Amino acid sequence: MNIDWFTFAAQIFNFLVxxxxxxxxxxxxxxxxxxxxxEKIANRLEEANRKREEAENRKSEYEQKTQEFDEQxxxxxxxxxxxxxxxxxxxxxxxKQAVDAKRDEWNETLDxxxxxxxxxxxxxxxxxxxxxxxxxxxxxxxxxxxxxxCEAFAERIEKLDKQQHDEISQQLDDGNTxxxxxxxxxxxxxxxxxxxQAVNGTFEIDGDIRFEKSDELICGLELEIGGYSIGWxxxxxxxxxxxxxxxxxxx
Amino acid sequence: xxxxxxxxxxxxxWQSDIWPWLQLNATIAFTWLVMAILSVGSWLITRKLSxxxxxxxFQNVLEIVVTGMRDQIREVSRHDPGKYLPFVGTLFLFIAMxxxxxxxxxxxxxxxxxxxTAALATCVFIAVPLYGFASQGVGRYLKHYIQPTPLxxxxxxxxELSRTLALAVRLYGNMMxxxxxxxxxxxxxxxxxPVLMQIxxxxxxxxxxxxxxxxxxxxxxxxxxxxxxxxxxxxxxQGDPPQYNSETEEQSTGDNxxxx
Numbered sequence: 001m002n003i004d005w006f007t008f009a010a011q012i013f014n015f016l017v018x019x020x021x022x023x024x025x026x027x028x029x030x031x032x033x034x035x036x037x038x039e040k041i042a043n044r045l046e047e048a049n050r051k052r053e054e055a056e057n058r059k060s061e062y063e064q065k066t067q068e069f070d071e072q073x074x075x076x077x078x079x080x081x082x083x084x085x086x087x088x089x090x091x092x093x094x095x096k097q098a099v100d101a102k103r104d105e106w107n108e109t110l111d112x113x114x115x116x117x118x119x120x121x122x123x124x125x126x127x128x129x130x131x132x133x134x135x136x137x138x139x140x141x142x143x144x145x146x147x148x149x150c151e152a153f154a155e156r157i158e159k160l161d162k163q164q165h166d167e168i169s170q171q172l173d174d175g176n177t178x179x180x181x182x183x184x185x186x187x188x189x190x191x192x193x194x195x196x197q198a199v200n201g202t203f204e205i206d207g208d209i210r211f212e213k214s215d216e217l218i219c220g221l222e223l224e225i226g227g228y229s230i231g232w233x234x235x236x237x238x239x240x241x242x243x244x245x246x247x248x249x250x251x
Numbered sequence: 252x253x254x255x256x257x258x259x260x261x262x263x264x265w266q267s268d269i270w271p272w273l274q275l276n277a278t279i280a281f282t283w284l285v286m287a288i289l290s291v292g293s294w295l296i297t298r299k300l301s302x303x304x305x306x307x308x309f310q311n312v313l314e315i316v317v318t319g320m321r322d323q324i325r326e327v328s329r330h331d332p333g334k335y336l337p338f339v340g341t342l343f344l345f346i347a348m349x350x351x352x353x354x355x356x357x358x359x360x361x362x363x364x365x366x367x368t369a370a371l372a373t374c375v376f377i378a379v380p381l382y383g384f385a386s387q388g389v390g391r392y393l394k395h396y397i398q399p400t401p402l403x404x405x406x407x408x409x410x411e412l413s414r415t416l417a418l419a420v421r422l423y424g425n426m427m428x429x430x431x432x433x434x435x436x437x438x439x440x441x442x443x444x445p446v447l448m449q450i451x452x453x454x455x456x457x458x459x460x461x462x463x464x465x466x467x468x469x470x471x472x473x474x475x476x477x478x479x480x481x482x483x484x485x486x487x488x489q490g491d492p493p494q495y496n497s498e499t500e501e502q503s504t505g506d507n508x509x510x511x
Contacts, residue, residue: 004260004366006272010279011361011370018286018345023337026293030317033300033310040302 114249121245122238129237150191153221153232154198160230165202171226172203179225180210184217184233199223258427259359260366278364285349285361316344320464327465328472334385335471338378342371343464350426350456354449360456363426365419372419375467376411383474392474418466425459 133145160168181187181195196209203225214222220233262277296309306314320340324332349360361367383392396407429452436445 002258002260002365003369004276004278004364006274007260007276007278007364007366008370008373011282011367012374014279014282014286015341015345015371015374018289019337019341021286021290022293022341022344025290025297026313027317027336027340029297029300030310030313033297033302034314034318036302037304037306041304 114246118242118245118249122242125241126238144188146185146188147191149221149232150187150194153223154194156232157195157198157202157223157230160202164228168226168228169203171228172205176226177206179205179207179223180212182212182214182217182222182224184214184220186213187211195221195223199225259361259364262359277359278361278367281349281352281359282361282367284358285345285352288352289344289348323465324468327468328475330472330475335382335468338374339464339468339471342375342467343460346371346422346463347457347460350460351453353429353452353456359430360426362422362456362459363430365423365427368419368423368426371422371463372415375418375470376415378467379411379470379474382471386475414466414470418463422459422463425455429455 130145179199187195192209192211199205199209205225217231217233220231222229222231222233259277259281263274264277264280265275267273293313296307296313299307300310301307317336317340320343321332321336324330324335324339328335346362349362352358353360380392397404429448433445433448433452436448
């Protein structure tokens with residue numbers, strides 16, 4: 001239990017030397033290395049975080065772009081659909097118009113042809129009717145159709161109602177003495193005489209009666225006197241027939 | 252048994268003729284050996300340190316040792332371990348290495364000499380007020396010797412001296428007894444039993460190294476307690492949770508270690 005004071009002093013010195021040596025050789029380098037490594041790891045973590053953030057940013061950017069692209073795609077698709085629908089309607093309208101125009105044209109042509117046909121039928125019917133009537137009359141009454149027409153016309157002139165007679169007489173008195181008879185067929189002398197007799201017996205005229213031929217009068221006669229016109233023909237019957245014929249054809 | 256030296260101080264390799272007190276005894280020689288092993292080993296490992304994530308095995312061992320010491324110091328002092336590590340860490344490493352080498356034949360631990368343990372305790376005795384001066388200033392540090400009353404001054408001084416004596420004698424007693432017991436047992440039962448005692452001696456040596464270093468740190472921490480308490484008071488005023496009280500810790504740790 002005794003202390004050797006030289007050893008005691010030497011050990012204090014030794015210990016202080018060891019403190020300095022270990023501080024220089026052990027603690028400082030080791031701590032520095034650990035701090036450097038920690039810093040390095042921290043930097044790497046920071047770098048990794050930065051890269052992850054960057055990646056996330058890029059990801060969201062791409063997602064946004066994809067979404068925009070989808071929206072644009074959808075928009076263009078809608079525009080195309082609308083355009084196609086518009087064109088379809090336009091084409092349909094044009095086709096409808098073309099069909100309408102064609103139908104109108106057809107209708108017009110049809111009307112025209114029908115009118116032509118009706119006119120033809122009318123002419124033919126008048127002709128046939130006229131001939132049939134003539135034959136019937138000649139066979140039954142031993143009379144010419146023209147003769148019979150003249151007779152009927154003369155009777156009509158003679159039996160003109162008073163008002164009409166007065167008006168025509170008034171015109172004749174005023175100097176309008178032109179008097180003519182138009183017929184579709186050639187009048188026989190007998191007929192002419194009968195008509196002269198009827199006119200002269202009814203009205204007082206100065207000159208002779210002028211006889212004319214007119215194709216428009218179908219199977220009839222017409223007297224122009226004092227600006228008035230008195231007629232008898234088969235036009236009325238024929239018009240009635242034409243009306244019925246038209247109705248039938250429209251059905 | 253006659254040639255068993257009680258203390259390595261008396262195992263003299265060389266002595267000066269002019270000054271008989273100048274001698275190279277086993278204590279100093281084995282201390283140099285321990286210093287050489289520690290220094291050269293550290294140099295060999297730290298001359299090529301890696302700062303990558305993959306490090307050499309020996310560097311890893313050193314980092315574990317240094318990190319463990321730093322954590323212990325931080326736990327006891329609640330301060331940054333930077334300025335305490337060289338002193339406290341070297342105390343631990345030196346005592347631990349000196350005790351570990353007892354497995355080598357013919358080796359005698361320098362810590363088994365009262366001169367060595369007294370020298371180390373004296374270093375602590377001097378370091379404590381130095382750290383106190385550095386952290387509080389000379390006036391404030393010296394003031395706590397006369398607290399709570401100037402009447403306590405002799406008791407405080409006796410306390411400082413007695414704990415230094417306790418440090419020295421505790422380490423010396425433990426290490427010397429191990430050596431002596433081993434020597435005695437070799438005389439009675441030369442086989443197997445000395446091996447068990449050797450293993451026990453290694454365990455005791457490591458524990459003693461730890462106790463010495465931790466006590467040194469506790470004494471140093473208590474020297475800076477005034478400042479810590481002031482900081483703690485400030486923290487309490489600001490509503491922070493109460494800080495670590497080094498005085499309580501010193502007493503409890505000291506008592507525990509005294510029992511060992």
